[in-house]
Amino acid sequence: xxxxxxxxxxxxxxxxxxxxxxxxxxxxxxxxxxxxxxxxxxxxxxxxxxxxxxxxxxxxxxxxxxxxxxxxxxxxxxxxxxxxxxxxxxxxxxxxxxxxxxxxxxxxxxxxxxxxxxxxxxxxxxxxxxxxxxxxxxxxxxxxxxxxxxxxxxxxxxxxxxxxxxxxxxxxxxxxxxxxxxxxxxxxxxxxxxxxxxxxxxxx
Amino acid sequence: xxxxxxxxxxxxxxxxxxxxxxxxxxxxxxxxxxxxxxxxxxxxxxxxxxxxxxxxxxxxxxxxxxxxxxxxxxxxxxxxxxxxxxxxxxxxxxxxxxxxxxxxxxxxxxxxxxxxxxxxxxxxxxxxxxxxxxxxxxxxxxxxxxxxxxxxxxxxxxxxxxxxxxxxxxxxxxxxxxxxxxxxxxxxxxxxxxxxxxxxxxxx
DNA sequence: ATTTTTTAGTGATTTTTTTCACTTATTATA
DNA sequence: TATAATAAGTGAAAAAAATCACTAAAAAAT
Numbered sequence: 001x002x003x004x005x006x007x008x009x010x011x012x013x014x015x016x017x018x019x020x021x022x023x024x025x026x027x028x029x030x031x032x033x034x035x036x037x038x039x040x041x042x043x044x045x046x047x048x049x050x051x052x053x054x055x056x057x058x059x060x061x062x063x064x065x066x067x068x069x070x071x072x073x074x075x076x077x078x079x080x081x082x083x084x085x086x087x088x089x090x091x092x093x094x095x096x097x098x099x100x101x102x103x104x105x106x107x108x109x110x111x112x113x114x115x116x117x118x119x120x121x122x123x124x125x126x127x128x129x130x131x132x133x134x135x136x137x138x139x140x141x142x143x144x145x146x147x148x149x150x151x152x153x154x155x156x157x158x159x160x161x162x163x164x165x166x167x168x169x170x171x172x173x174x175x176x177x178x179x180x181x182x183x184x185x186x187x188x189x190x191x192x193x194x195x196x197x198x199x200x201x202x203x204x
Numbered sequence: 205x206x207x208x209x210x211x212x213x214x215x216x217x218x219x220x221x222x223x224x225x226x227x228x229x230x231x232x233x234x235x236x237x238x239x240x241x242x243x244x245x246x247x248x249x250x251x252x253x254x255x256x257x258x259x260x261x262x263x264x265x266x267x268x269x270x271x272x273x274x275x276x277x278x279x280x281x282x283x284x285x286x287x288x289x290x291x292x293x294x295x296x297x298x299x300x301x302x303x304x305x306x307x308x309x310x311x312x313x314x315x316x317x318x319x320x321x322x323x324x325x326x327x328x329x330x331x332x333x334x335x336x337x338x339x340x341x342x343x344x345x346x347x348x349x350x351x352x353x354x355x356x357x358x359x360x361x362x363x364x365x366x367x368x369x370x371x372x373x374x375x376x377x378x379x380x381x382x383x384x385x386x387x388x389x390x391x392x393x394x395x396x397x398x399x400x401x402x403x404x405x406x407x408x
Numbered sequence: 409a410t411t412t413t414t415t416a417g418t419g420a421t422t423t424t425t426t427t428c429a430c431t432t433a434t435t436a437t438a
Numbered sequence: 439t440a441t442a443a444t445a446a447g448t449g450a451a452a453a454a455a456a457t458c459a460c461t462a463a464a465a466a467a468t
């Protein structure tokens with residue numbers, strides 16, 4: 001199920017690009033190539049989701065994107081915040097792609113008042129003490145954690161209590177979250193490890 | 205197979221921490237909890253890899269880490285470079301965890317000479333024209349791409365021709381690489397999409 | 409010394425995921 | 439108008455992954 005969701009998210013992103021460039025129809029084969037899977041898998045995913053295409057034409061870009069948007073609520077604009085305004089956190093604050101893709105970073109938090117005062121960004125920044133209040137009052141649904149490892153779990157707890165639905169975790173620790181909350185880890189070291197290990201195994 | 209590699213990488217990271225804190229033995233159950241899987245899966249992975257533990261004690265931390273290190277070559281120090289010294293790229297340049305975990309960022313590249321001159325870091329930075337030469341002469345095995353989408357494929361091509369084994373891609377495009385090269389995408393927008401979509405599906 | 413408890417090891421089973429093989433529909437071409 | 443080609447749709451098969459159910463070993467407790 002996770003695999004399907006992941007593929008659908010990639011497809012959705014690709015469709016957004018295709019829509020911009022004016023494409024009307026797209027085949028399962030092209031979609032498969034774009035996201036790195038097979039045409040069979042794409043068609044099977046759509047089949048399960050009860051999404052229909054047109055023989056010899058493929059899927060209509062606009063309506064496909066619309067349908068996926070509805071089914072997975074990817075059409076809804078969602079608010080996010082970043083906790084931890086170190087170098088990575090501040091880089092993400094101004095990451096321009098989020099805005100174009102249905103996500104809006106509307107707040108940043110840091111434990112250092114000093115840092116907050118020095119930061120140059122259009123986005124509102126707050127001391128971490130304001131986290132719970134700002135998250136719930138502004139309807140923030142997603143929390144991005146870029147604090148040091150030792151503070152990460154505590155921040156996650158506060159975010160969840162304040163009502164976020166999911167956490168994107170850049171700290172290299174495994175966060176405990178209730179099972180209705182979605183957590184996704186982006187551990188750069190693990191990513192490099194994976195690449196190195198996979199290279200070793202597959203070219204052995 | 206990818207799943208196993210991913211789990212092993214996480215386990216390896218966890219073992220490094222445990223080793224530091226002086227733990228001698230660790231059970232499949234604790235490992236499973238630490239990386240978010242089941243004890244069965246951990247034991248099955250080890251069983252396939254012909255890694256043995258001790259009844260009623262678990263696995264010896266030191267020798268387990270050693271064995272995984274050898275089997276997946278995670279014990280070898282590997283050199284990496286970052287191409288694209290925007291905010292994300294420069295944040296990664298100084299990402300302190302890499303050093304402690306067997307990866308060394310030894311060069312950064314950017315197309316803007318201006319940017320290169322202004323950057324404050326201990327790591328050597330070069331104009332992107334020097335990429336091929338520096339990568340091959342310094343034995344860089346991993347390339348981290350943080351350039352804008354439109355430049356990403358070209359950079360990937362140069363990196364691969366210069367001999368990198370794997371690419372960690374932060375740009376939001378699907379890179380074409382030969383199949384013996386490992387590519388891992390870190391697309392932040394997709395990550396947020398996945399979190400949002402999964403929340404919708406699982407709490408439906 | 410015996411029993412209980414804990415934890416690994418692994419073949420078998422189950423579940424999930426992917427791929428295949430074939431049908432059907434529609435457009436393009438001869 | 440007939441034929442060829444293309445691409446979706448989907449049940450069935452295969453492959454992959456995870457889980458279970460059990461055994462065995464060793465330590466701890468009685």
